[in-house]
Amino acid sequence: MIIETRGLGKRFGSVLALRDVSMGVAAGEVTCVLGDNGAGKSTLIKILSGMHRHDTGSYLVDGREVRFSSPREALDRGIATVYQDLAMIPLMSVWRNFFLGSEPRKGLAFDVARARRVAREELAAMGIDIRDVDQPVGTLSGGERQSVAIARAVHFGARVLVLDEPTSALGVKQAGVVLRYIARARDRGLGVVFITHNPHHAYPVGDRFLLLNRGSPLGLYARDDITPQELTRLMAGGAELDELAHELRRE
Template sequence: MVVKMKDISKAFGPVKVLEGVEFELEPGEIHALMGENGAGKSTLMKILCGVYQADYGTIEISGRPVEIRNTKDAERHGIAIIHQELNLIPQLSVIDNLFLGREKHKGGVLDSRKMRELALEYLAHLGVKNIDPDMEAGKLSIGQQQMVEIAKALSLNAQVLIMDEPTAALTDREIEVLFGLMRDLKSRGVGIVYVSHRMEEIFEICDRISVLRDGQFVGQRVIKDTGFDEIVKLMVGREIGDRFPKRNVAIGKPRLKVGNLDDGHAISDISFEVHAGEVLGVAGLMGSGRSEIVRALFGASRRKSGDVWLDGEAIHINDPIAAIDHGIGFVTEDRKTQGLVLGMSVRENITLTHLAKLARGGVVNGGDENGEVAGLIERLKIRTRDAELDVKSLSGGNQQKVVFAKWLGIAPKVLFLDEPTRGVDVGGKAEIYQIINELAASGVAIVMVSSELPEVLSMSDRILVMHQGRQAGIFDAKTATQETIMHAATGGQ
C-alpha cells in the first residue's frame, strides 16, 4: 500500500516542529528519512504511527484519506514502529512481550500453548533461530531484542515498518542479519521507513531518501542518483567542509602505557602505548571488550591485573577519583546515564569533575566558576542560550560537547573516548572531530573506542582491534582498510 503524508504541520506550544512536510512511501521500498537532530524526523514518524496528531495536513493510505488518532488506529492500518529505545519489558519473557496487550486466551485464561506456537512461527518466519522464546527479554542482546520487536511488528501484519536508528546499538554481524531481513521484507512488499544518521548504511540499503531541515521538507532523491555530499548539503543547508577534519600533529613521548591488562571476565592480555598527541582507535565487534578496556583503566569497573604507567611512572587506579587525580578523563559511551546529570544546568555539569578546584574551604567561588564555564562554552562552541539552562534541553551534539567540557576542566593528560559521536548529527560530528584534533594538538593522549569504522580509520593514528576479549592486533591507520580491520575483528589471521 502507498502511504502519502501531505502538508503536515505540527507545533508544540509556540515551537513549530513541522511545517508543510510531504512524505511518501511505496510498497516494497526502503525509504531513508534524514535530517539533523531536531529536524523533525521523529515527530513526523510519531504522527504516522499515531503517537501525535498533526495540527494540519492529511495522511492517505492507498489513495484514501485516513485519520490516525492513536497507535491502535495505526496498527489497524498496518503501520508499525520500532523505536530507538526498545520497548520490551525486560522482566517478561519473549513470548509475553510478543503478545503484550493482545494475549491469546480462552475465557480470560492465557492460552500459553497457542502463544508459544505462534511465537515460534513468527521467529522462524524471520529466520531467527538463536532466540529462546522463554528467555527474559532483558537477558537478550540488543540485536536479539530488536529482532523480537520486528517479530512483534510483523505479527501485527504490518505493511509499513518504521525503524528509528535501528543499528545504533547493533554489532556489525547483527546489522548484516538485520539488513538481510529488511531486504526480505522488501521483497514481500513491505514498505520500510529507515531513520538513521549513518550515511554508509543508507547508501547500502535504501532506495530513496527524503531530507528534513528545521521542520521543513527540503528534498527527495533516488539513492542511485545522489551522493554523500549532496545529502549532507541538503541536511545542513551548507557545505560542512571536510567530514573528518585533518590533523597535523607531531606525535610526542609515550604518555600512557598498559601491560597485560585483565579485568577477570571480559578482557585479558591487553598491552599498548599511547603517545602525546596521538589518537589510538579501538575497534572490534560489539561485545569484544572494546569499552571494557577504558572502563577498567579508568577505575569504573574492576581490574584483576595489569600494569599502567603514566609519563613513565607506574600508577594504580582503583576508582575514578584516582584516575581524575592523575589527569585521566573519560567521555562515556552513554551520556544520558553515565555522562551527564540531566536535571542539572550546563554550568553545574561542566564543573562537576573539578568543583573542588574552584572552591576555597569547600565554598564554591561563583565568579571563578562562571568564568571557567563561559571560557569552555566559548572554546567548544557549545550552543546554549544560557549556562543556567538544564543540560537536557540541549541537542545531542551540544550535550556531548558539555561532556567534553567537563573533562577539559581537569586539564587532562589522557582522555578516553567511548563512542564520542553516538547520536550526534553530521554537523555536530565534524565539530567534535575538530575538538579531538585540538586536544591531540595540545599533547593529550587519546584512546577512542568506536563502532563506526570510517570514524576509527579517519580519526586514529593507530588502531587496536579487539576480538573476543583479546587484542587481535594494532594497525597503522594510514595503511589499514575497513577490510583489514574487520578481518582481524572477526578472528581472521
C-alpha cells in the same frame, strides 16, 4: 503508496517543528528519513504513528486522508511503529513478550503451546536466529530485541513498519543484523519507514531518501539519483563540513 504525506506541517506553540514534508512509502519499499538531531524526524514519526496530529498539509493512508487520534488507530490501519526504547519486558520470555497484550486463547486459557510455536515460526520466517524462545528478553542483545519487535509487528498484521532509529544504539555487526531484517520485511511486501541519522545504514536498504534539516525537507531522492557520498555530504550539511575540515586542518 500505502502511506503518503503532502506538505505536512506541525507546530508546537511558536516552534515550527515540521514544515512542508511530502513523502510516502509503497509496499515492498524502504523510505529512509535522514536528518541530524532536531531535524524533525521524531515529529514526523509521531504523526505517522498517530501520537501527534498534523496542523497543515495532509496524511493519506491508501489514498484516503486520515487524522489519527491514537497509536491504536494507526495500528488498526496496519501502521506499526517500533520505538527505540522497545515495549518489551526484560524478565519475561521471548514468546510471552511476543504475544503480550494480544495473547491467543483456547477457551479461557492462554494458548501457551501455540504462542511458543507461532513465536518460534515467525522469528524463523524473518530469519531471526533466537537461541530459545523461552529465554528472558533481557538476555537478548539490542539487535535481537529490535528484530523480535519487528517480527512481532509483522505478525500482528503490519503493512507499514515505522522504525525509529533501530540501529543507532547498536554496534556495527548488530546494526547489520537489524538491516537484514528490514530488508526481509521489505521482501515480505511491507512498506518500511526507516528513520536514522546514519547514511551508511540507510543507503544499502533504502529505495527513497528524505533528508530533513531543521524541520524542512532538503530533498527527496530516489536511490538512483544519489550516491552514498552525496547523501553523507547532504546529511552533514554539505558546505559546513568542508568548512569544518578546513578549520581542523593542521597549520
